[in-house]
Amino acid sequence: MRLVLLGPPGAGKGTQAQRLVAKHGLLQLSTGEMLRAAVEAGTSIGMRAKEMMARGELVPDDVVVAIVSERIDEPDARKGFILDGFPRTVPQAHALDRMLKEKGLKLDAVIELKVDEAALLKRIKKRVAEMKARRETLREDDDPEVLRRRLLAYRDQTAPLAAYYQLESVLHSVDGMAPIPQVSSAIDRVLREALTKKAAARPRRADGAGRARAGKTAKGSKTKAKTAKSGRSRAVGQKSARRKTGRGQRLTKRR
Ligand code: AMP
Numbered sequence: 333m334r335l336v337l338l339g340p341p342g343a344g345k346g347t348q349a350q351r352l353v354a355k356h357g358l359l360q361l362s363t364g365e366m367l368r369a370a371v372e373a374g375t376s377i378g379m380r381a382k383e384m385m386a387r388g389e390l391v392p393d394d395v396v397v398a399i400v401s402e403r404i405d406e407p408d409a410r411k412g413f414i415l416d417g418f419p420r421t422v423p424q425a426h427a428l429d430r431m432l433k434e435k436g437l438k439l440d441a442v443i444e445l446k447v448d449e450a451a452l453l454k455r456i457k458k459r460v461a462e463m464k465a466r467r468e469t470l471r472e473d474d475d476p477e478v479l480r481r482r483l484l485a486y487r488d489q490t491a492p493l494a495a496y497y498q499l500e501s502v503l504h505s506v507d508g509m510a511p512i513p514q515v516s517s518a519i520d521r522v523l524r525e526a527l528t529k530k531a532a533a534r535p536r537r538a539d540g541a542g543r544a545r546a547g548k549t550a551k552g553s554k555t556k557a558k559t560a561k562s563g564r565s566r567a568v569g570q571k572s573a574r575r576k577t578g579r580g581q582r583l584t585k586r587r
Contacts, residue, residue, distance in 0.1 A: 333358060333412040333523065334437060336419070336428075338493060339445030340486040341479065342456040343508045344515060348445070349416045351516055356523075359409050363396050363418040366403070368471075386472045388481035390420060390489060397427040404435065421489045425496050441526040442497040443519055445508030449483055 333356065337345040349360045367385060370378030377399065381391045400418055403409065419425040432438060453476075460474050473482065497503040504522040506515060 333440050333527070334415075334432075335413070335523075336415045336439060336442040336497070337445065338442055338490070338497075339508055340447060340449070340452060340490070341482045342452050342459075343445040343447045344512065345416050345445060347512060348515060348519055349414045352414055352519070357411060359411070359413040360416055361400060361403055361409070361413050361418070362416040363400060363420075364416075366399050367391060367396075370399075386478075388473050388478035388485065390485055393421060393423050393427065396420070397424060397431070400428070401431050404431070404437075419490075419493060420486075422492055422496060425493055439500075439502055440530055441504055441522055442493075442500075442502045443522055444494050444497075444503060444505045445515070446505050447508040449487070451509060453479065453483065 335352070335358070337349055339345050346362065349362065352358055353360050367378070367381045371382045371385065372378070377395055380395060384391050396418055400415070404413065415428075419428050428439075456479050457476055460470065460476065460479075463470055463474070473479070494503060494505070504525075506518040506522065508515060510518070
């Protein structure tokens with residue numbers, strides 16, 4: 333599964349991504365986390381991004397596109413990934429499309445967490461105040477003014493991505509203001525739908541032989557074991573294999 337989680341800062345993307353990691357074994361690719369790690373490590377990317385991040389501005393597209401592309405190539409991303417915080421601009425979405433195409437991959441779903449901005453700002457301010465009261469370390473951009481700017485950046489540059497992915501028929505909107513377990517259930521429903529769609533779109537051989545062979549092979553290995561025990565088992569195995577395949581059904585009818 334390859335997913336994008338879309339939503340403004342504080343919408344709960346991180347929380348939901350972590351749950352999906354635990355439940356489906358997907359890899360969470362958070363560009364914010366990757367950039368913060370680069371800042372911490374003092375790499376050239378980190379040095380370029382530090383000031384912009386502190387001001388709540390977006391880091392240049394080429395920087396994030398490059399780090400995401402490299403990360404997707406790593407073996408642990410093969411099973412699938414959740415992009416959290418990327419893409420954030422339409423050019424980034426185009427770059428992601430190109431990047432995935434080159435790698436022979438496709439997005440399965442884009443999940444937008446829809447939230448009320450005013451309520452969100454209140455929620456974030458409350459969280460920051462609570463963290464301060466507990467003397468917990470705050471992020472440099474966990475500041476009401478910076479948050480306001482990050483929300484503005486989201487509205488101007490990221491929100492248009494919903495229309496972009498709507499046109500690509502991969503967008504699913506979920507009420508991000510609902511309690512966390514309800515948001516999680518809504519996301520699970522979207523994933524089930526996307527998986528069903530993916531399975532239905534998987535290319536099949538026109539004559540159905542691919543399916544027939546798959547059925548026979550799976551059955552065949554069991555049948556072999558049974559054959560050693562009794563001839564009746566083999567007959568049962570063959571019949572049920574036929575029943576499970578379009579081809580088998582036709583053969584049975586002709587007889
Ligand atoms: P986040 O943790 O996703 O809220 O990201 C924190 C900060 O990292 C953002 O305010 C931006 O400065 C930067 N950032 C993260 N992801 C991106 C992105 N896809 N494009 C540009 N800047 C980003």
